[in-house]
Amino acid sequence: MKQIVTIILLIIGVLFLLMGCGKKGDPIEPVAPLPLPVQGVVASVDAQGITLSWTPPTEYDTGKQLESGDIKKFVVSRKTEAPVTKGWEFTTTNEGWSAVGKTAPIKHHKGVLRTTSTQSKLFIRSQDALALSAEQNRYIRLKLWSKNTRQGYIAFITDTMTNWDIDSSLEFYPAVHTSYYSYQNAFGALKLKSFPISSSALDTAQDYMIDMSTVPTWKGSIKQIGILLQNEHPEVTESEQKEQTEVTEVELGLDRVEFIPAIAQQLSPYQAPPWLFLEDTEGWTSPQTKQLLPVAYNGVLYAQGTMPIILLSAPGQAIKIDKSLQAQIRMQVTAGDMAYLWLQRNADDKIPDFQKISEVSALTMSSDFIPIPLSKTSDFHVYTVNIGELLLAETVSTGTISQIGVFFPQVEVPQRRHIMIDYIDFSSSEADAARWTQYALPTPAELEQWVQTLKIEQDPEFFIPYGGLPEEKKTLPVTSVKLAEISPQHPEPATLENGQFFLKDTGNFLVEDNPAPLDYEARYTYQIDVIDHKKRTNKQLSTVTVDFFRIPQNPQHLTATPGDEKITLTWERPVLTVDSYKIRQLNGYMIFRSLESGVFPQTPLIRVPANTTAFTDTNLSNGVTYYYTIQSVASTLSKISNSEFSAEVSAVPVDNIAPDAPEDVVGVYIGNVVKLYWSQKQPRDFGGFYVYRSETAANGYTKITIQPVLTASYQDETAEPRKRYYYRITAIDDETPPNESEPSDMAVVDTLLLD
Numbered sequence: 001m002k003q004i005v006t007i008i009l010l011i012i013g014v015l016f017l018l019m020g021c022g023k024k025g026d027p028i029e030p031v032a033p034l035p036l037p038v039q040g041v042v043a044s045v046d047a048q049g050i051t052l053s054w055t056p057p058t059e060y061d062t063g064k065q066l067e068s069g070d071i072k073k074f075v076v077s078r079k080t081e082a083p084v085t086k087g088w089e090f091t092t093t094n095e096g097w098s099a100v101g102k103t104a105p106i107k108h109h110k111g112v113l114r115t116t117s118t119q120s121k122l123f124i125r126s127q128d129a130l131a132l133s134a135e136q137n138r139y140i141r142l143k144l145w146s147k148n149t150r151q152g153y154i155a156f157i158t159d160t161m162t163n164w165d166i167d168s169s170l171e172f173y174p175a176v177h178t179s180y181y182s183y184q185n186a187f188g189a190l191k192l193k194s195f196p197i198s199s200s201a202l203d204t205a206q207d208y209m210i211d212m213s214t215v216p217t218w219k220g221s222i223k224q225i226g227i228l229l230q231n232e233h234p235e236v237t238e239s240e241q242k243e244q245t246e247v248t249e250v251e252l253g254l255d256r257v258e259f260i261p262a263i264a265q266q267l268s269p270y271q272a273p274p275w276l277f278l279e280d281t282e283g284w285t286s287p288q289t290k291q292l293l294p295v296a297y298n299g300v301l302y303a304q305g306t307m308p309i310i311l312l313s314a315p316g317q318a319i320k321i322d323k324s325l326q327a328q329i330r331m332q333v334t335a336g337d338m339a340y341l342w343l344q345r346n347a348d349d350k351i352p353d354f355q356k357i358s359e360v361s362a363l364t365m366s367s368d369f370i371p372i373p374l375s376k377t378s379d380f381h382v383y384t385v386n387i388g389e390l391l392l393a394e395t396v397s398t399g400t401i402s403q404i405g406v407f408f409p410q411v412e413v414p415q416r417r418h419i420m421i422d423y424i425d426f427s428s429s430e431a432d433a434a435r436w437t438q439y440a441l442p443t444p445a446e447l448e449q450w451v452q453t454l455k456i457e458q459d460p461e462f463f464i465p466y467g468g469l470p471e472e473k474k475t476l477p478v479t480s481v482k483l484a485e486i487s488p489q490h491p492e493p494a495t496l497e498n499g500q501f502f503l504k505d506t507g508n509f510l511v512e513d514n515p516a517p518l519d520y521e522a523r524y525t526y527q528i529d530v531i532d533h534k535k536r537t538n539k540q541l542s543t544v545t546v547d548f549f550r551i552p553q554n555p556q557h558l559t560a561t562p563g564d565e566k567i568t569l570t571w572e573r574p575v576l577t578v579d580s581y582k583i584r585q586l587n588g589y590m591i592f593r594s595l596e597s598g599v600f601p602q603t604p605l606i607r608v609p610a611n612t613t614a615f616t617d618t619n620l621s622n623g624v625t626y627y628y629t630i631q632s633v634a635s636t637l638s639k640i641s642n643s644e645f646s647a648e649v650s651a652v653p654v655d656n657i658a659p660d661a662p663e664d665v666v667g668v669y670i671g672n673v674v675k676l677y678w679s680q681k682q683p684r685d686f687g688g689f690y691v692y693r694s695e696t697a698a699n700g701y702t703k704i705t706i707q708p709v710l711t712a713s714y715q716d717e718t719a720e721p722r723k724r725y726y727y728r729i730t731a732i733d734d735e736t737p738p739n740e741s742e743p744s745d746m747a748v749v750d751t752l753l754l755d
Contacts, residue, residue, distance in 0.1 A: 035071070036540070037057060038538075041544045047550070051502060053500055054542070056068060070532050070533060076526065077481060077529070078480065078483050078527075079480040080096070080522060086259040090111055093517075097125065098124065112145075115251070117229075121230055121250075122252055130224060130225070134222050136261055137261060138212060140225070141259075141260055143256040144208070144253060146253070148231065150232060151230040153193065156222055159221040193215050227252070230250070231248065232250070251466055275425070276582050280296050281295065281301060282296070283313060295450070298442050304447075306411075314403075326387055328383070330383075330423050332419075334444060341406060343368065343405075344404070345399055345401055420442075422436070423437070525546075526543060527542065549584075550577035550584070551578045553644075554631065554645060564622065565621070585634050588633045588636075589612070590606075591608065591629075593605040593617065622655055624653065629648050655739060659733055659739070660741060662678040678729050686733065687735075688708025689732070690708060691704050692704070695726070725748075729743070
């Protein structure tokens with residue numbers, strides 16, 4: 001009986017539980033507490049990589065305490081964002097580009113993206129979410145090799161127009177598109193720009209500059225771009241194969257893609273002087289197609305050959321011409337007696353046909369070529385050319401130099417000549433170009449060996465068909481990749497210091513046995529997740545985004561010049577990074593001001609662009625000491641890529657501007673008194689006038705007013721009769737001591753009594 005009662009009670013209890021114990025509403029479901037995200041995530045950049053730091057959470061999201069022993073691991077992930085430099089060079093990876101549809105998968109081969117298609121079109125596209133302003137990126141420059149195609153297209157989508165227009169068969173027919181409405185309806189919304197494809201040699205890629213501003217839909221924020229090539233003889237259906245005589249594969253080798261604001265703005269400071277050749281040629285090349293292009297190796301621009309050699313800088317330079325301008329070239333040339341410096345002083349001037357220049361005498365007759373007699377030394381030698389003085393002799397004292405060339409004529413006895421250039425600088429005669437000198441430079445034999453290696457390593461090998469290329473290694477997607485799992489108890493490869501974790505990303509982490517390198521001038525977002533022993537993770541994200549730039553040196557030679565309620569700062573643009581590479585990215589400068597030496601606010605007084613090397617701070621108080629320091633800014637995203645602060649300078653604003661001289665001074669002698677009158681606009685710091693008198697016109701003036709005169713008139717009661725006096729008036733301000741104007745024009749008064 002008791003067992004039956006017990007069973008009945010159990011059944012009733014279960015029913016009560018199912019019914020919510022008699023209470024209205026759904027039954028309460030327990031909610032598992034989740035760890036809070038890590039705190040204080042910070043990223044810092046140095047020459048070795050990116051260092052992350054964070055502090056572990058101490059609570060769950062329910063307020064329950066979270067002990068360090070409850071945390072199983074931190075998961076650190078990294079995502080590559082849109083390219084900071086507005087372009088892709090494909091040095092080591094696909095950089096997010098992929099094939100679309102039936103286009104063959106991209107193979108990355110020697111810095112070039114290779115793909116093929118037997119269909120009517122070949123189509124590849126970049127990663128998503130570029131967030132590029134169409135208004136600020138007018139041109140797209142491509143460098144590509146192609147086969148079996150004559151027409152290319154740039155396709156794109158925007159944040160508001162996300163469908164792809166890849167129907168390249170749409171054509172304009174006057175009989176159909178007879179009205180503006182019909183034309184706009186058919187073509188106005190297309191996100192496609194065509195460009196003709198030049199036939200490429202087997203081993204060369206061609207450059208294409210495409211003006212996207214002519215496409216009406218190129219506006220707003222560009223989300224993604226693609227490249228489409230039209231197949232000349234695509235694969236057809238079985239029913240059409242009877243008439244098809246040939247099926248071809250359209251092939252693409254994409255070397256580079258770059259966004260450019262405007263043609264005149266494409267030159268970066270990296271391609272401007274001084275040229276140091278630390279990592280590459282810094283824009284220097286040669287128009288001679290039959291000779292090996294110049295290469296850079298260990299800080300040397302190197303070229304060699306038996307024929308005449310011309311080396312050209314990138315066009316678009318803006319080197320101002322003045323009397324002090326000089327060129328300094330430190331180089332070693334193993335054969336020949338003469339080199340020539342060529343200067344293009346007008347960007348519209350045609351580049352000479354150097355191939356046709358065979359006689360040295362023809363060069364000496366041209367004002368465009370400046371001779372440089374070569375030293376017979378077997379070591380590097382500094383050659384200095386006083387350009388300013390030479391151009392002044394030609395009555396050309398202003399303007400700019402838009403391109404530079406160094407020409408080496410053919411030597412009399414044909415022999416292989418080695419040209420090794422350490423640096424080329426254009427600056428004022430007061431500048432010390434010797435600071436760019438490098439001493440551990442390679443020998444000609446080492447350079448020649450390097451060139452042979454480079455020819456093998458960097459040859460794009462376009463002659464190898466797509467099918468003959470090595471199989472593509474698995475590459476990491478642009479999406480987030482897991483770099484490391486960090487245990488709080490055994491944090492390696494991270495470190496734990498005073499309750500804070502530090503992890504260094506040097507680009508050496510392996511993800512699924514594939515390297516996850518860091519690329520300079522890329523943007524990365526790091527995410528750190530917390531996982532406890534019950535596999536619960538934080539719901540809120542904890543991320544930090546960083547631009548990975550080499551850190552620039554701080555601005556040099558900062559000076560402060562005081563003025564009236566103002567101070568003018570000047571400085572020199574830094575050229576090198578802290579690890580002695582030439583700066584590729586410089587966004588601008590941050591200027592800090594303080595009233596206390598050595599103590600500056602975290603917020604700058606102002607940010608100025610990178611092409612600025614002067615700033616005037618106005619509306620200051622005279623007599624107050626102001627302190628300044630300045631930082632170079634590589635990235636606008638955060639301060640972690642900024643330089644160290646420059647040396648501190650100070651100045652005291654002072655009014656050193658004198659008033660204008662009084663005008664219209666006249667004098668008359670009446671009643672034994674000389675009465676003087678004049679006019680002047682009185683400034684706000686007006687302090688009065690002084691009156692000077694002399695008995696000779698040229699000199700001998702003495703001040704006859706002890707105190708300043710506050711009105712524009714004065715009576716000279718000390719004048720003697722029957723004399724001629726000369727008067728001049730000056731104005732002063734209220735500074736101590738006062739600033740005094742130049743004397744006024746002279747007033748002549750004869751003290752003769754009228755009958």
